[in-house]
Amino acid sequence: ERAGKPEAIYAEGKSPEEVVKIIKNALKHLKGVLVTRASKEQIEEIKKEFRDRKLDISERSGTVIVGEKREVIGKVAIISAGTSDIPVAEEAVKTCEFLGLEVKKYYDAGVAGIHRLIKPIKEINSDSVDSVIVVAGMEGALPSVVAGLVDVPVIAVPTSIGYGVSLGGLTALFSMLQSCSSGVAVVNIDNGFGAGVFAYLISRTIRKRLKS
Amino acid sequence: ERAGKPEAIYAEGKSPEEVVKIIKNALKHLKGVLVTRASKEQIEEIKKEFRDRKLDISERSGTVIVGEKREVIGKVAIISAGTSDIPVAEEAVKTCEFLGLEVKKYYDAGVAGIHRLIKPIKEINSDSVDSVIVVAGMEGALPSVVAGLVDVPVIAVPTSIGYGVSLGGLTALFSMLQSCSSGVAVVNIDNGFGAGVFAYLISRTIRKRLKS
Amino acid sequence: ERAGKPEAIYAEGKSPEEVVKIIKNALKHLKGVLVTRASKEQIEEIKKEFRDRKLDISERSGTVIVGEKREVIGKVAIISAGTSDIPVAEEAVKTCEFLGLEVKKYYDAGVAGIHRLIKPIKEINSDSVDSVIVVAGMEGALPSVVAGLVDVPVIAVPTSIGYGVSLGGLTALFSMLQSCSSGVAVVNIDNGFGAGVFAYLISRTIRKRLKS
Amino acid sequence: ERAGKPEAIYAEGKSPEEVVKIIKNALKHLKGVLVTRASKEQIEEIKKEFRDRKLDISERSGTVIVGEKREVIGKVAIISAGTSDIPVAEEAVKTCEFLGLEVKKYYDAGVAGIHRLIKPIKEINSDSVDSVIVVAGMEGALPSVVAGLVDVPVIAVPTSIGYGVSLGGLTALFSMLQSCSSGVAVVNIDNGFGAGVFAYLISRTIRKRLKS
Amino acid sequence: ERAGKPEAIYAEGKSPEEVVKIIKNALKHLKGVLVTRASKEQIEEIKKEFRDRKLDISERSGTVIVGEKREVIGKVAIISAGTSDIPVAEEAVKTCEFLGLEVKKYYDAGVAGIHRLIKPIKEINSDSVDSVIVVAGMEGALPSVVAGLVDVPVIAVPTSIGYGVSLGGLTALFSMLQSCSSGVAVVNIDNGFGAGVFAYLISRTIRKRLKS
């Protein structure tokens, strides 16, 4: 493990057998392993091969935890807007859970119905979350609005959702980078994993300070 | 005049003398004339040459009305966010006023401080505006939020404001075209004039129906 | 229903069963429902499940109205050019009809045979349409030409039709945004639905004024 | 002279003295010389140095003919739309005249006022022009419309005129390349010179055939 | 037939039955018909339905002539470089032949082996071709080189061949538009048909002049 960061297995482009082999290798020296972007076939193979292990699977996003999660060290809120953004949000959720973050999910909170944000924001501000992950496609406006209402770091994940000028997520990405609220930083398009690791590093740093 | 639409004078790239000459020609058969994108020098020349005429000048946006405005036929709300968006908003304002629209201005209403939108939206929904023009740069999120809260057509004007990934306004433009609220249509970057004419055509069509 | 705007069901990426389930839910509190971007399989499932309901289906565009349309409140003209633009035009047509607009269709009116525009323009100008929707791919010139000839708002819909430099519709989009005729506003590439809702909001505002 | 094509002097980026020197050299073995993209200063220097020569100067476009034009061998029509496209059109005009083409100019013929095209098209179709050059910025729709109405080759020149999504002429260029009328070929943005040479080659080929 | 230009049938996106139906309709008032971009299935259907007609089929490019070609009125040379550019070249060939041009083909003449150009150029310059069509993908350098060696108009067709930075043909297109030789005009990426029609219009204009 490099600098405290998890080596997740990126399944895309590998055969189910290869994925299983890499997991087995990893489990020799680790208690649990995170697999991202796994296809239906890869998940089937994993289920078959590791039926004696704890398995936490999000089919929609292709994320799988084989074995143990790490012990809980912090808390994160994950907000997304449209149904089509959910797979990316789920990748973030599973990554966070694997790394020991308790996750508060808010999955129906778009800017087109701004009133639906009131409750999540209230909970976030009263609850002790260490950071907020906001997943949004289309015009990518959600992180701006959220960052204007909370006082913890906001990690924005643009998604490739949309058609026409969505440009595979570039519009959402650029939108987020220009957020007129400060306090937003951004990861690559669809990179729920990256957002999860970043949120983990924030909570981990908090925990380190608390200990010292 | 073509199909009821005003032939405004686009001053950019013309000499002050040329602009004055075109205005004079127009005033032979019209009671008033709209000039857009006029520079400081062009405005000085206009002031000098038409000191006997009514002059309505927005220096910040370079928009000038020489002579009479048309009689009032409708009402429009114009919302913008940052100070840097104001010149574009002003171009829309003057175009609307010239064409006979009463304008309600809201100039400090960004998505980063969503609570500042409450009052304008309330007024718009209680008042009988025929359409709303929303001017926004940066991440261009404002029209989405507004369109989720009003029930008249929203005309969005992206501005070229911003740096880095603003791409001269393309990000705001694409953002607006992807608005996750329906009821938004968009004009070219910085095209306050075009938005004004479009708002005018909506009010004009209403007026025609009222008459018939 | 948010701010008077319809919540259409965007079928893309959902299973036929999911789509049917969402429709059923919606019909609990609504008399009619609009589905867009439905695939052949989804349409078959809808036909089977709602065979007792009124069904208005456009196979080419994948638009389906299940149940009742709203009562008629206005009129719109929809112009398109090539055969390949028709699916997008049909999405606009069905959206308008669902929302209570009478639709006048003109489907063979490209700029390459400008004489074919004469009759539609004449009818539009004599008839009391509230707005015109122009659907065009390729070089996207049609809205400019039309807006130069009518005096109601023109809503332009670029389509992703074409090859080489069509860039998935971006060329048509940019072309329309630069229309040298004023009175044109634009929606996202292939977004017939958005154009329909916008046309509806214009007619709805007219109707509100007529009532008050 | 390479393959019958003229070696014009491209003045941009050269000092007035360099330009004059190159002209002098060229005039040693040629009766006339074409200079393009000359600045005010370069033109002043040329006027001073060649005051004993025939000079045909277009200040607006920075095109200068020093000495004799070639004898007339054909005819071309040059159509443009906005005032801002005129410099590019003038570069084409001077290039054609220099190379021995009689030029019919139509400078106020945009697609927004389609009726203004009637007279030019009529003249072009009755007169024996060998080709038509169409210069257009903004949405670049003019060549499509013209090519739908004439039966000679149409050479389209996109201009860098416009703001927002004009993208320095790319939108007009792409628009023209996608012309839904066939019979259009395109040269580089603002390249009036290239269009002129191409028109010349068409007329030259005709002339060769007539002779043989 | 519009302005002397052929209405070819663009088969892409149509069912084999639709294509056959459109051909039948066209043949009611025409002696021959050109079909472009036909798939294997569409060609099979055409073969079956029109087995009593003359059929001239290029399978590689999906171009089909059903019935009679027009009588020969001129001559064109068509040069291409790589094997992968041949389908586009063939579309141009068939279009030219259909419209009454004799075609001289040179299919193995890339800039990487410049000596292979010597023979074609010699033949073109001695023979009376009216224009040259150059089809090239990759870096699109061929038209520049050819135009530096011939004295008739060069019509350049960029192809979408290549990987990496070929950008679907945009690089070849831009390269050609910047040709440092003058005398080159360009059509859309892969548009062999457009190049053919343009070559035809040049020859047709020559023929008209010869007659008058």
Added chain:
Amino acid sequence: ERAGKPEAIYAEGKSPEEVVKIIKNALKHLKGVLVTRASKEQIEEIKKEFRDRKLDISERSGTVIVGEKREVIGKVAIISAGTSDIPVAEEAVKTCEFLGLEVKKYYDAGVAGIHRLIKPIKEINSDSVDSVIVVAGMEGALPSVVAGLVDVPVIAVPTSIGYGVSLGGLTALFSMLQSCSSGVAVVNIDNGFGAGVFAYLISRTIRKRLKS
């Protein structure tokens, strides 16, 4: 103050007088104020007007602190590579200092001389910094390398430095978003201010937890 975030004054495009006026207003209810992107003239005016106040000025980056900084609550490391990246780094430094972060600067640590990173990384890992800001132009590789060596969050700031394919910083931005090390999040091009605020929010959250 919105959600605990500072309202800095963005000086670009304002007159020196306007800037001074806004500062004065702010100082009515605040002990200190941060000004970013101030020009030489604006800085002169500020020096003159606030000569009785504490002034902390970074001329190179145009960042000015008028009045008091907040009390220190955390620590951050700021790494940059080339001399031309320093202004952006300085904007981050001043923002952090204003908000109460102690800053450790490393200004000569590029990937071309990887050994120069050894000392900074050692210090960062032994010292209790809460986060690392990495400022880099050109190929933007530095954050990847750094994130592979530390275990706190890395905030990457792409700069618009470079020529040719730097594309105004887009290449560095995209490079950073694709970082093959996880634990990196990115702000807009040249946005040293945004990075500073984000680092502050991380330290602030740590401090809140320590207190509770």
Added chain:
Amino acid sequence: ERAGKPEAIYAEGKSPEEVVKIIKNALKHLKGVLVTRASKEQIEEIKKEFRDRKLDISERSGTVIVGEKREVIGKVAIISAGTSDIPVAEEAVKTCEFLGLEVKKYYDAGVAGIHRLIKPIKEINSDSVDSVIVVAGMEGALPSVVAGLVDVPVIAVPTSIGYGVSLGGLTALFSMLQSCSSGVAVVNIDNGFGAGVFAYLISRTIRKRLKS
């Protein structure tokens, strides 16, 4: 064979039979032949047809050597980072081996784990390699780092690996072109073959000098 460079067979888009036929033709006058981008089916056909010949096959990259390699004239190091870059690296390896270069492979050397570069760099600097090929996708940082540590030419190959802002390899390409270390030159995205030929030309020039 042109200018000493190999004419490899680019299999993409050809039928297995065509590929076999071209190989047979080549083997009439050559002892060995290189095939790139061969699909599974093409490789099967080659295996069947040339079972009596020496065959050196890299399935992952679709590269095949039929017959003899050239005699060894030099040495090259090939470095790559991620598992997904390996196919491109393999294309380079096989090209080099075919042309007579001894290859030293280092396949697990990314910038995220910079310590893994120590051994390869040491070997390269002590061993007499003539050049280094670096294959990298994602943020393309590897060549910069390597070129800062070796003193022979570095040939960089960007790969199309990655998602989101990888833009099909453009980000890696641009990153490499901006390398802040000098001594790097770049070939097209995924062009392992081109890198191999370039490395061969360096070694070949060395060998020529040694002989003379």
Added chain:
Amino acid sequence: ERAGKPEAIYAEGKSPEEVVKIIKNALKHLKGVLVTRASKEQIEEIKKEFRDRKLDISERSGTVIVGEKREVIGKVAIISAGTSDIPVAEEAVKTCEFLGLEVKKYYDAGVAGIHRLIKPIKEINSDSVDSVIVVAGMEGALPSVVAGLVDVPVIAVPTSIGYGVSLGGLTALFSMLQSCSSGVAVVNIDNGFGAGVFAYLISRTIRKRLKS
């Protein structure tokens, strides 16, 4: 000095005094120093300050050698096409000379007049140059043509010359990367310095082998 590569001083964005100071520092431990991208003012300052030193200055490209060049170790040919490409070519020339390469210059060799390449190619092939640098703007075709005729490595430098679709050199760059001749590698737009260093590394490697 890092890995045998020269640390040139990149003057852009530095004050004349800063440049002079950096040179002085460098000359403390070096016999000669290379400055690139120096402005007129910077060059004047250098002339004044180092009037006692050897100075080799290329004003057109802003390249200056202060003090001694390295001893000659190899030979390179530098080819360019248009007059406007010469500054970039000169940057390469001076860099090569500084590093100890004898330079053969060919400055008028564009693809539009292919015959002008015959002599340079002949000389290159008979003479013992170690590599060829080709500098080209516009359509960037020259390196392809050259690489088809020589058998040493070709280093291509795209220039930002051109207008319209030159896109600041991107078209030439992409063109070169797609060269249909193999044996070409590319450096950043306008990066004559980088090409020179790369050529130097090739010659240096040859020299090392000759010695060992």
